[in-house]
Amino acid sequence: MDERGKMRDYTQEILELIRLTSTDLPSQVEERLNKAMENENAGSAARAALETILKNIKMTRKNSTPICQDTGTPIFFVHSTDSIDTAALTRQIREAIALATQKSYLRPNAVDSITGKNTGNNLGDEYFPSIHFQQSAEGDFSIDLILKGGGCENVGAQYALPNDELQAGRDLEGVRKAALDAVFRAQGEGCAPGFLGIGIGGDRGTSYAASKQVMLREPDDHNADAELDQLEDRILTEANELGIGPMGFGGKTTLLGAKVTSTYRLPASFFVSVSYMCWAYRHHKMVIKNDEITYL
Numbered sequence: 001m002d003e004r005g006k007m008r009d010y011t012q013e014i015l016e017l018i019r020l021t022s023t024d025l026p027s028q029v030e031e032r033l034n035k036a037m038e039n040e041n042a043g044s045a046a047r048a049a050l051e052t053i054l055k056n057i058k059m060t061r062k063n064s065t066p067i068c069q070d071t072g073t074p075i076f077f078v079h080s081t082d083s084i085d086t087a088a089l090t091r092q093i094r095e096a097i098a099l100a101t102q103k104s105y106l107r108p109n110a111v112d113s114i115t116g117k118n119t120g121n122n123l124g125d126e127y128f129p130s131i132h133f134q135q136s137a138e139g140d141f142s143i144d145l146i147l148k149g150g151g152c153e154n155v156g157a158q159y160a161l162p163n164d165e166l167q168a169g170r171d172l173e174g175v176r177k178a179a180l181d182a183v184f185r186a187q188g189e190g191c192a193p194g195f196l197g198i199g200i201g202g203d204r205g206t207s208y209a210a211s212k213q214v215m216l217r218e219p220d221d222h223n224a225d226a227e228l229d230q231l232e233d234r235i236l237t238e239a240n241e242l243g244i245g246p247m248g249f250g251g252k253t254t255l256l257g258a259k260v261t262s263t264y265r266l267p268a269s270f271f272v273s274v275s276y277m278c279w280a281y282r283h284h285k286m287v288i289k290n291d292e293i294t295y296l
């Protein structure tokens with residue numbers, strides 16, 4: 001807040017968050033890609049694909065250019081405090097998105113679903129960009145941004161358990177079968193190897209939202225729930241035994257990580273939502289503390 005009680009203008013700082021997210025892949029994602037590349041056989045198509053991806057990551061970071069030509073759907077998760085004017089912050093986020101598009105950190109991606117007309121500045125209706133506000137329990141103020149590619153969004157899937165075809169019941173074993181089915185059906189499309197976000201429960205909408213929000217976790221962290229932590233490891237191991245490989249070329253790396261979360265549901269429903277994030281797992285966070293900004 002300034003001395004007149006007006007909220008500070010964060011537009012330029014949010015612009016920097018967008019630049020960073022579009023051009024600089026998080027180091028933990030890059031490390032996983034590096035390990036995957038070293039694990040693939042010399043001379044294989046899988047290894048060549050990962051080498052190309054890794055070269056691209058270094059180049060785009062150096063040149064501050066987008067990691068992929070599809071700069072994705074901007075999805076913001078804001079943890080705010082009572083003093084944050086959410087309407088003002090929404091305006092600032094939208095202004096930063098338009099500026100980022102002008103500067104070519106983002107490709108113009110917002111298209112009217114009926115007319116096909118591109119707005120040219122990544123600003124559509126209130127759903128584009130997608131902005132989620134949550135009251136912060138600890139009184140922290142932070143903004144997470146994920147840029148979610150269209151190709152990987154296309155291979156996301158939702159299951160209503162029980163599912164006879166998969167012989168998947170309403171338990172964690174059923175969740176495992178659904179997640180592996182989604183990976184198998186994708187067959188490397190959506191630019192494998194990537195990450196799965198899995199939401200258990202909710203209604204159809206909240207289940208998918210949870211499967212995206214769980215991707216805010218760090219790739220190397222562990223689930224606080226021991227059973228879900230084990231499930232994440234098992235899905236990762238078994239997905240990599242499918243042999244689909246980077247871009248579907250075959251190989252040992254089909255998935256780089258899996259994150260699972262659960263939410264409440266009606267007794268009548270048991271949804272499992274699987275959101276897939278390609279290798280271009282673009283996520284950064286800006287933390288605002290005592291008016292100091294840190295980018296993570």
Ligand code: SF4
Pocket residue numbers: 068069070071072148149150151152153190191278279280
């Ligand atoms: S799925 Fe990801 S890597 Fe593939 S084209 Fe889309 S944004 Fe790029």
